[in-house]
Amino acid sequence: xxxxxxxxxxxxxxxxxxxxxxxxxxxxxxxxxDTARLPYGSKSPETVTRYTxxxxxxxxxxxxxxxxxxxxxxSALALEHLHLAPGMPLWGVIEPxxxxxxxxxxxxxxxxxxxxxxxxxxxxxxxRRLRPxxxxxSRACPLFVPLVEEGWHDDEVTARVAERYLAPLLEADIDTxxxxxxxxxxxxxxxxxxxxxxxxxxDSAEAVAEVVAQGLTQAGLALPSHEGREGGAATQxxxxxxxxxxxxxxxxxxxxxxxxxxxxxxxx
Amino acid sequence: xxxxxxxxxxxxxxxxxxxxxxxxxxxxxxxxxDTARLPYGSKSPETVTRYTxxxxxxxxxxxxxxxxxxxxxxSALALEHLHLAPGMPLWGVIEPxxxxxxxxxxxxxxxxxxxxxxxxxxxxxxxRRLRPxxxxxSRACPLFVPLVEEGWHDDEVTARVAERYLAPLLEADIDTxxxxxxxxxxxxxxxxxxxxxxxxxxDSAEAVAEVVAQGLTQAGLALPSHEGREGGAATQxxxxxxxxxxxxxxxxxxxxxxxxxxxxxxxx
Numbered sequence: 001x002x003x004x005x006x007x008x009x010x011x012x013x014x015x016x017x018x019x020x021x022x023x024x025x026x027x028x029x030x031x032x033x034d035t036a037r038l039p040y041g042s043k044s045p046e047t048v049t050r051y052t053x054x055x056x057x058x059x060x061x062x063x064x065x066x067x068x069x070x071x072x073x074x075s076a077l078a079l080e081h082l083h084l085a086p087g088m089p090l091w092g093v094i095e096p097x098x099x100x101x102x103x104x105x106x107x108x109x110x111x112x113x114x115x116x117x118x119x120x121x122x123x124x125x126x127x128r129r130l131r132p133x134x135x136x137x138s139r140a141c142p143l144f145v146p147l148v149e150e151g152w153h154d155d156e157v158t159a160r161v162a163e164r165y166l167a168p169l170l171e172a173d174i175d176t177x178x179x180x181x182x183x184x185x186x187x188x189x190x191x192x193x194x195x196x197x198x199x200x201x202x203d204s205a206e207a208v209a210e211v212v213a214q215g216l217t218q219a220g221l222a223l224p225s226h227e228g229r230e231g232g233a234a235t236q237x238x239x240x241x242x243x244x245x246x247x248x249x250x251x252x253x254x255x256x257x258x259x260x261x262x263x264x265x266x267x268x
Numbered sequence: 269x270x271x272x273x274x275x276x277x278x279x280x281x282x283x284x285x286x287x288x289x290x291x292x293x294x295x296x297x298x299x300x301x302d303t304a305r306l307p308y309g310s311k312s313p314e315t316v317t318r319y320t321x322x323x324x325x326x327x328x329x330x331x332x333x334x335x336x337x338x339x340x341x342x343s344a345l346a347l348e349h350l351h352l353a354p355g356m357p358l359w360g361v362i363e364p365x366x367x368x369x370x371x372x373x374x375x376x377x378x379x380x381x382x383x384x385x386x387x388x389x390x391x392x393x394x395x396r397r398l399r400p401x402x403x404x405x406s407r408a409c410p411l412f413v414p415l416v417e418e419g420w421h422d423d424e425v426t427a428r429v430a431e432r433y434l435a436p437l438l439e440a441d442i443d444t445x446x447x448x449x450x451x452x453x454x455x456x457x458x459x460x461x462x463x464x465x466x467x468x469x470x471d472s473a474e475a476v477a478e479v480v481a482q483g484l485t486q487a488g489l490a491l492p493s494h495e496g497r498e499g500g501a502a503t504q505x506x507x508x509x510x511x512x513x514x515x516x517x518x519x520x521x522x523x524x525x526x527x528x529x530x531x532x533x534x535x536x
Contacts, residue, residue, distance in 0.1 A: 042417070043303075
């Protein structure tokens with residue numbers, strides 16, 4: 001059974017894989033983490049687009065039936081420049097995340113993301129297309145990804161960094177906070193404490209899984225939902241472009257399975 | 269006049285360029301920052317060696333007369349696997365840094381570096397070859413590079429992170445601290461405050477410049493020291509593999525020249 005291809009610059013996209021597995025347990029997944037070239041969030045649109053194209057070529061070459069770009073930076077910068085073969089669905093994470101935020105916001109949305117995603121203005125544009133009444137404030141948080149990779153998920157230093165990054169958003173009185181990078185859900189407990197109960201955190205992973213489920217059905221590519229579960233056919237295969245040192249530990253935490261096997265692949 | 273080629277994963281290697289310009293003002297320099305693939309410090313030896321080889325091929329293709337690997341991670345992981353054309357000198361930064369530390373230590377040396385450099389054990393091995401009596405304690409500091417890139421050089425958050433990283437070294441009662449990553453000299457004021465005046469900070473940049481000066485003379489490749497200065501012929505040319513967003517700002521601070529022109533090159 002052809003898998004769904006999912007890629008991210010690193011380990012963060014596995015939060016989308018976890019959501020896909022909950023929503024579509026029958027579907028197999030082939031994941032590519034471009035760990036040799038991460039992070040994407042500080043790089044230029046041209047470079048991110050080039051890397052994204054090569055990663056998708058790799059997944060398509062491995063026979064996936066659809067592609068999910070589970071990386072906000074790549075979705076923001078590269079999605080519009082990509083042209084896949086007809087009949088091969090392709091989804092990013094920005095539009096689903098923006099939809100989820102637009103559905104719950106009372107008017108003021110904060111977006112935290114990488115430098116490149118913020119500079120692209122992709123979230124504010126998507127949010128205003130959906131709800132022109134929304135006021136949107138964005139903030140780049142370049143230290144969040146390294147803090148997640150260091151494993152300081154619920155930590156005093158992380159809290160200090162987050163307080164500084166979030167201060168202008170809280171001053172702008174946001175009611176909804178979009179976690180615009182797939183690493184950020186791992187910081188949810190720190191972020192929730194700082195923004196308080198009046199601010200809703202939006203993690204696009206669940207929204208993406210829903211969009212993928214509907215899209216596969218529309219394209220006639222969905223498996224009957226019992227198939228994978230009963231036949232035990234649904235597989236999950238993880239590829240990385242470098243043997244990332246912390247990848248396996250964080251991957252295990254996200255997917256609830258320690259010692260996941262990784263295939264090391266070269267994508268140039 | 270053929271330049272000296274210098275490369276680093278990013279902007280940190282310019283601390284070595286600044287030292288080379290002070291020590292060898294007549295020499296031209298061609299710098300390559302592999303910003304599209306940074307950081308190296310969390311990557312595997314195989315990947316770092318591959319990237320290092322390609323970067324050196326790029327510099328050699330541009331006609332340099334000698335190569336300096338101004339990146340501790342690449343020096344630690346790749347230097348021994350490289351084979352340059354006969355007559356083309358190649359230096360890393362580990363050996364000169366270890367020599368400088370061995371010359372001043374009273375017996376207990378701390379080394380801070382990237383994860384990959386620490387795992388390679390290159391500094392402890394080099395230090396013990398020079399002085400078997402030395403006791404060496406190492407600590408990986410993966411957040412220092414992102415903190416430098418965020419521009420939080422002399423900052424309260426950086427101090428908290430540094431206190432945590434340095435605690436085991438201070439407990440081990442070190443008298444000398446090797447800054448084993450070319451980014452770290454930018455954190456010197458924070459680090460000096462935390463370790464106190466009894467600990468000597470060793471930044472390998474000056475030591476590398478001295479080794480290069482001697483090596484060029486021995487190889488008959490040195491320019492007469494008046495030539496560049498009087499003829500105004502010494503040039504400095506910076507290439508990057510991605511238009512790093514913070515590169516220019518940090519580069520300007522290190523080299524004391526804002527708005528340095530950058531050439532964007534592709535190295536695959």
